[in-house]
Amino acid sequence: MAGPGVAEAGDAAVVAPSAAALAPAARRSRALPAPVRALRPVALGVAALVLLAALWELVKAVVPEDGWSVGELRVLPRTTDLAMPHVTEMLARLGEPLTSQPGADPLWLAVLRAGGTSLRIAAVSWVIGVVVGFGLALLMTRFRVARSAVLPLVVLSQTVPLIALAPLVKGWGSKLELGFTWEPWMSVAVIASYLAFFPVAVGALRGLTSPDTLHRELFAGYAASWTQELVRLRLPASVPHLLPALRLAATSAVLGVVVAEVSTGMPGGIGRMILEFANFASSDPAKPWAPIFGAVLLGLVASGAVALLGTALRRFRRAEVAA
Template identity: 50%
Template sequence: MVTTTTIDPATAVVPPKIRAATASKTRVLRAVYAVSAFVLVAVIWELVKVLVPADGVSIAGTRILPRTTDAALPHVWSVFTVLGEADGKGTVGETLLRTGMFTLGLSLLALLLGAVVGVALAVAMQRFGWLERGLLPYVVLSQTVPLIALAPLVAAWGGKLSIGGEPWRPWMSIVVIAAYLAFFPIAIGMLRGLQAPSAASVELMRSCSAGWWATLSRLRFPAAVPSLIPALRLAAAAAVIGAVVAEISTGTAGGIGRQIIVFSQQATGDASRLYAAVLAAALLGVVLTALVGLVELALRRYSHPPGTSASNDR
């Protein structure tokens, strides 16, 4: 009599070498997908330039396809070649690099501030059920406030403050505004992760005389990592968007947001500089998301914590 053994892939132990090879292959595939997506967008861009009339396409007086002149939609290669053109004390590329680094620094500070606020709110809401029921709706509602309307208010309020005798700097308003967008996904993702451990896991910790802090640090925090990492990625993109919008709304010079306004005013016959600035702003989100990837590598052993389920047990 022949007996067969069924191995559950979910519980099978994967050798470290195979796991490392699989992770390396996954990273390569992600890079290939990213490059392929960029090439696809560039091809579609050029096809639009070729196939769509210069004045666009209108039906019954309503434009359904945009103009494709160089003033409205430059060639892809024009966006890159313009980086070598002279602009003030240097080239367009040097200007975008300088302003981009300024905005990247503010976005990173905003992400850190948003992470601190978001994690603190999530821990408080997980600890006290009444606080979650009362506060969570307002956390969600806060994201419906238009950022372009909030930015001047934050700048005006900040101008009346001082920290340790030091006056409020304009860049501080940008950090606060960007953190306002960044904290939301972190708070929601972290709260979901903190509530992930099953009731049996929580009871096991209690049976071992573990207090609230021990349960939080040894069970809930590790279980929250798989939810926290995607939330940090979303927050990174939101921080860049918030910083760029805040620079435009408050009129703060030195960042990529203000540079977009400058290039838009110069885009009379050729919009290549404007598109180059927009592309540079988009790349800031990619860079900040890559930094979040470093955090993911540091916490990779918590990527799939055992014994978790969607439970709200406290």
């Protein structure tokens, strides 16, 4: 039976390398005042948005209204006010009423409500994707034969267009007898989880298999069981790989929800709003961009919410590895 040395081995194998990896970053971080460190991500995000808006206006000012083509291939888009409204016009439209009817809500409020509906569904799909993806990663880590059999199927699954699965999942869900009514949003959540599980499965597999032979042999020397090795070594070592994968899964869940809402016709969400507002492209060109901004904001909120997990896992958070 493994003794207390297993815990000591886990600390030696995981915590010590983590501290060493964090040392340069920690020194650079301490060189900045605490308020600056806290506001730095926000400032970078705002700067990126300002840069994107400036680039939009630059393209609109430089590129001809009919765009630019090489032969029959269009290289740059049209820059007319119908195709590319000014940034100020799009922002101003957010504060105007949704419709011309008296007492209509402002456009930003309608987008916010639709975004809240989509965000709740995306949260459910993210949980489903994390459970399925991490379960597959554990299976592939524990059994080599499962890795050889399952990993190619996991990769192959992402070649199937999501829009092709939407009507199938919706039809299957309506025929299930589970003791409760299968709601349309449940089909959307399942469809979106199809995108969310992939980065978790791949990232968790990379993380769980990241400990080197020396550390695994150390645990074997203490006669540690596979479960003890998983909890004390593999899970802490997987954190730098898993956190980026979870953030990517969150944004993938939002994307999946938007596509699924369009494909299944579920009302009330940001995806359906994008489809409906596209009809106003000629009469109200700034209006269709409002739900697009809302979808971008949803992705940022989802990714930021998952990033908060990193604060709880700071002990094991070394330099993160791209998913």
